Amino acid sequence: MKIVSFELKGAQRFGVAREDGIVDLTDKVQAKSVREVLEQGALGQLGSMARDAAADHALDAVQLMSPVPVPGKIICVGVNYNHRNEEYKDGTAPPQYPSVFPRFPSTLVGHGRPLICPVPxxxxxxxxxxxxxxIGKRGRRIALQDAESHIAGLTCMNEGTVRDWIRHGKFNVTQGKNFDESGAIGPWMVTADEFSGFDKLEVITRVNGEERQRDTTAHLMFSFAFLIHYIxxxxxxxxxxxxxxGTPTGAGVRFDPPRFLSEGDVVEVEVPGIGILRNPVKNG
Structure with missing residues (x-):
């Protein structure tokens, strides 16, 4: 099931996305957002209501938003694919613990909206x-064997980075990871029950149709379950x-010379089983 948040005529709404369009469930459940649906443990209710309902909106008639427009926390993991650790060529052993940093909701736009290159x-x-x-349910000190039960679903993300600004501080990358509208997430959340497992998922990134990144979660140093357990x-x-x-090898900074994004570029992040997150780039 694809859970989607969207904007229509200036109002934020949510529902279930299907091939024939979106079933709008905003006024049919006792929740005002996808986050409230998750807090109430009501994902199954959405599925039951959408199963036999007619679509209310065509996908191209709405503006898709982040699947959870205002999450309480966005925690990003750095250097998690084992080839990324080798990419640094510093001779270090694989890390014992994941590297993590925060992002703010204002840094991520939905599918189709422009990424902003902050040229000033x-x-x-x-x-x-x-x-x-x-995340689908609350937890603290979650046992490793229970961690996957806390996953509500998965989505695609472009964890856009302003490279020179991640080097401003000695011990953090927060500045370069938090420029407004520098990344994207979506187009929807595919519920966890649609996946037989999480250890062979593929992620592909294209810029203007050219493939730049491709890897699978079989190469993660820290699995989804371990990340939930650890965090x-x-x-x-x-x-x-x-x-x-985490992201695979092939980011623009690793080319010689680097291949950063510029106005007019189009970035696609594809995860088979989820879909394609597509965003143009503009200066701002």
């Missing part, structure tokens, strides 16, 4: 195609929270 500050906007986990040891995970699980 930088021309080094880069792409990072990732798979993002959306929940130091912060309570709540319904609607997002964990972005």
């Amino acid at each position: 500050e930088s021309t080094q906007l880069d792409y990072e195609g990732e798979i993002a986990i959306i 929940s040891r130091w912060t309570t995970l709540e319904p609607g929270d997002v964990i972005s699980t």
Whole structure:
């Protein structure tokens, strides 16, 4: 099931996306957003209501938003594909724990909306195609064997990065990861029951149709379950929270010379089984 948040005539709404359009469930359940649906444990209710209902809107008649427009937390994982650790060529062993950093909701736009290259500050906007986990139920100190039961679903993410700004601080990358509208997420959340497992999912990134990144979660150093287990040891995970699980090799900064994004480019992040997140780039 594809859970979607969207904007129609200036109002935020949500429902279930299908091939024939969107079943709008905003006024049919006791929740005002996907986050509230998750908090109420009511995903199954959405599926039951949408099963035999007619579509209300064509997909191209609405503006898609982040699947959870205002998550409580967005936690990103850096250097999680084992080839990425080798990419640094610093001779270090694989890390014992994941590297993590926060993003703010204002940094991520929905499918179809432009990514903003902040030209007054930088021309080094880069792409990072990732798979993002959306948390479905609250948990703290979640046991490893229970971790996957906390996944509501998965979505695509472009964890856009302003490269020169991640080097401003000695110990953090937060600045370069949090420019407004520098990344994207969507187009929808595919519920966890649609996947037989999470260890062989593929992520592909294209810029203007040219493939730049491709890898599978079989190469993750830290699995989805371990990330949930580890992160929940130091912060309570709540319904609607997002964990972005890392990007493969092939980001623009790794080319010689680097191939950063510029106005007019189009970035696609594809995860088979989820869909394609597509965004143009413009200066701002």
